[in-house]
Amino acid sequence: MEKQNILSEDKIIRDLLPQQFGKRGMIWTGILILFCLLGAYAYYRQLRYGLVVTNMGDYVSWGIYISNFVFFVAISLVGSLITAIFRLANVPWRTPLTRISEIIAVSAITFASLIIIVDMGRPERLVNLFTHGRLQSPIIWDVIVIGTYFCISLFLLYITLLPDIRIMINAREKLGKSFAKLYRWLGSYWKGTDAQEKIRNRSITILCVIIIPVAFCIHTVTSWLFATTYRPGWDSTNFGAYFVSGAFLVGAGGVVVAMYVFRRAYKLEQYITDMHFEKMGRILVMLALLYLYFNVNEYLIPAFKMKKPEEVHLRELFAGEYAPLFWFAIFVGMIIPIFIALFKKGRKPLPMFIAGVMVVIGAWFKRYLIVTPTLLHPLLPKQESPERFSHYFPSWEEWAIAMGSLAGALLIITFFARVFPVVSIYKTLTDHNETAEK
Amino acid sequence: MKLLKNKYQLLFFLMLASGFYIKSQAQDSVAREMILSISYNMSNDHIPYLMLSAKEKVERKFVPLKDIAASLYMGEESASGFLGKVKTDSKGESKVFIPATLKETWETASPLKFIAVTEAGKEFESTSSEIEILKAKIEIDTSSDEESKSITVKLSEFKNGEWVPAQATDIKVVVKRLLGNLPVGEEETYTTDSSGMVTAEFLRDSLPGDSKGFLNLLARTDESELYGSISTEVIVPWGAVPVIENNFNQRSLWSTRFRTPIWLVVLAYSIMGGVWGTLIYLIWQLLKIRKMGRSIASIPAP
Numbered sequence: 001m002e003k004q005n006i007l008s009e010d011k012i013i014r015d016l017l018p019q020q021f022g023k024r025g026m027i028w029t030g031i032l033i034l035f036c037l038l039g040a041y042a043y044y045r046q047l048r049y050g051l052v053v054t055n056m057g058d059y060v061s062w063g064i065y066i067s068n069f070v071f072f073v074a075i076s077l078v079g080s081l082i083t084a085i086f087r088l089a090n091v092p093w094r095t096p097l098t099r100i101s102e103i104i105a106v107s108a109i110t111f112a113s114l115i116i117i118v119d120m121g122r123p124e125r126l127v128n129l130f131t132h133g134r135l136q137s138p139i140i141w142d143v144i145v146i147g148t149y150f151c152i153s154l155f156l157l158y159i160t161l162l163p164d165i166r167i168m169i170n171a172r173e174k175l176g177k178s179f180a181k182l183y184r185w186l187g188s189y190w191k192g193t194d195a196q197e198k199i200r201n202r203s204i205t206i207l208c209v210i211i212i213p214v215a216f217c218i219h220t221v222t223s224w225l226f227a228t229t230y231r232p233g234w235d236s237t238n239f240g241a242y243f244v245s246g247a248f249l250v251g252a253g254g255v256v257v258a259m260y261v262f263r264r265a266y267k268l269e270q271y272i273t274d275m276h277f278e279k280m281g282r283i284l285v286m287l288a289l290l291y292l293y294f295n296v297n298e299y300l301i302p303a304f305k306m307k308k309p310e311e312v313h314l315r316e317l318f319a320g321e322y323a324p325l326f327w328f329a330i331f332v333g334m335i336i337p338i339f340i341a342l343f344k345k346g347r348k349p350l351p352m353f354i355a356g357v358m359v360v361i362g363a364w365f366k367r368y369l370i371v372t373p374t375l376l377h378p379l380l381p382k383q384e385s386p387e388r389f390s391h392y393f394p395s396w397e398e399w400a401i402a403m404g405s406l407a408g409a410l411l412i413i414t415f416f417a418r419v420f421p422v423v424s425i426y427k428t429l430t431d432h433n434e435t436a437e438k
Numbered sequence: 439m440k441l442l443k444n445k446y447q448l449l450f451f452l453m454l455a456s457g458f459y460i461k462s463q464a465q466d467s468v469a470r471e472m473i474l475s476i477s478y479n480m481s482n483d484h485i486p487y488l489m490l491s492a493k494e495k496v497e498r499k500f501v502p503l504k505d506i507a508a509s510l511y512m513g514e515e516s517a518s519g520f521l522g523k524v525k526t527d528s529k530g531e532s533k534v535f536i537p538a539t540l541k542e543t544w545e546t547a548s549p550l551k552f553i554a555v556t557e558a559g560k561e562f563e564s565t566s567s568e569i570e571i572l573k574a575k576i577e578i579d580t581s582s583d584e585e586s587k588s589i590t591v592k593l594s595e596f597k598n599g600e601w602v603p604a605q606a607t608d609i610k611v612v613v614k615r616l617l618g619n620l621p622v623g624e625e626e627t628y629t630t631d632s633s634g635m636v637t638a639e640f641l642r643d644s645l646p647g648d649s650k651g652f653l654n655l656l657a658r659t660d661e662s663e664l665y666g667s668i669s670t671e672v673i674v675p676w677g678a679v680p681v682i683e684n685n686f687n688q689r690s691l692w693s694t695r696f697r698t699p700i701w702l703v704v705l706a707y708s709i710m711g712g713v714w715g716t717l718i719y720l721i722w723q724l725l726k727i728r729k730m731g732r733s734i735a736s737i738p739a740p
Contacts, residue, residue, distance in 0.1 A: 136692070136698055155720065191734055
């Protein structure tokens, strides 16, 4: 930050304006598009032949798609964490992180919605959710709250972009004509007058206030999709808090990973500094400890009582078929990142990037473990069902669609970074001027 | 030394292998014994049938034998008394009804002799079992007044061409319930007197019946050595008419979308209204910003 004070405004604008993809950027985008195309082909096969191409059955009717959905919903919570909470708490170092977290939130919630449609099998029946939906059903609550959260996140992203759009319109000589029309269409009316700025600031504050309860709702309601059923592993009063704490952790992990990648790719070392990783490291430790605490509650108490239906489920997780994955998710997703970020050296950019990747990967598998093992143990006895219904491993179509959706979310972030600044130019300039004045 | 060691290893493995071979041979040589039994059943004067059961005893437990083929006969093991050929199911059981061709024999003969013979197979030798039963029937009569209700059951056996009272036989008098039978009174069983009759007091006054309060009373000889399992059922209006609270059309969490509880409607729409009202207000604010921008001349960016 000290270095930033001596930067000129021109340099800040030049550094933060969107840049054309280099060779690595093109390869990265190409790989993501390939994954998306593979996912699209797998989805075509699912539409053509039906859900029979998946390995889901009568028992595991929510497989990798719903795990992916829960993961996307979780990571989308980061928008509210960084933007809203940090803004309302007036955290001074938040500027380089807010835009990144907002775009992660928008891309994740977009694909959370899409993956639900994929899971439905018959996408043309989506409209039935609205025409025949029952307000008593948590699924309808989820549909409403996801739609609302998507709108708020998009609105927040857009309204914070307005001053930057004006800067980009004025910098058309540097940026070229590629997106000039888009910039004009999106924000040519923004003049940056005091009256406009006042309304914009007030709107952002209001958005930050309403996005927090909506963000809590989105993941709490998602947890209720599970917790409102009387099944081992889901029948818990702890589930809302457990899901929200996990979502904050994976969101923070996702932001750390994105911070590192953007910093390296766009050479933003002067803007996303070691201090930001240091601060995010502390937050990551706190969130990981919080999530670990909820995990202890979620597993230790049922294990202490060992009710018969819970016993089979817990044994499967602790020492059975799912034990390697379970302990992987606990250690890689929580315990090891805590140990990395607990020490000052671990809160440097590279170790933090590694910790962030571990958190995200661990979180993905954690969602898989929340969904699948419970479905394999229904309370009613299994009768005359094929042997394959008692086990579940996703088919290649399911993997391709899941990976395609993850690639799709990353592609939105990538394209966004190509078109818009990943760090707010306007806010950086404002911070810079304020610091200079002091 | 190495060679010597290898020799010992070879010897050890040979001994081990021969041990396994001897053990498996010994196991094969133990003959398995099948326990075959048949029972005679008749309910409400319907067509009587025989139940065949095949099992074996393994480590002090009875294990049902599946796919055991057996031929059943009435009277004697001949083509004229052939009832049918059956194969046991996964419970080790099989059922055969007495065919119409043997109706006359069944009506006139008493006692009746039934024989089951299994075919010899790889695992079991041919086994047979037989039972002899006296043909019997059960009649139920009920009476009730304001103070009490009673059930009179009469058991008769077919002897020398006529129905005579069957004495000193245990009869169960029960009410049929969904998952089992409930004795009508304190006694589990009642023993017939010299006139072949038993009288049971009905002590289940508050027992819920069907939608109109009807109960199914059942009297039966339970696997009697003399008569087999025969039973007769009557329907009596002695049950309590269940009062079923029908909340199908009420507002509830499990009702249709048009019957959502009011509190949920109010709560959900208040939240949605609050959030979406705010969003609409913000969109209006954005339009205001837009209008302001359109109305003023361009100002250079910082």
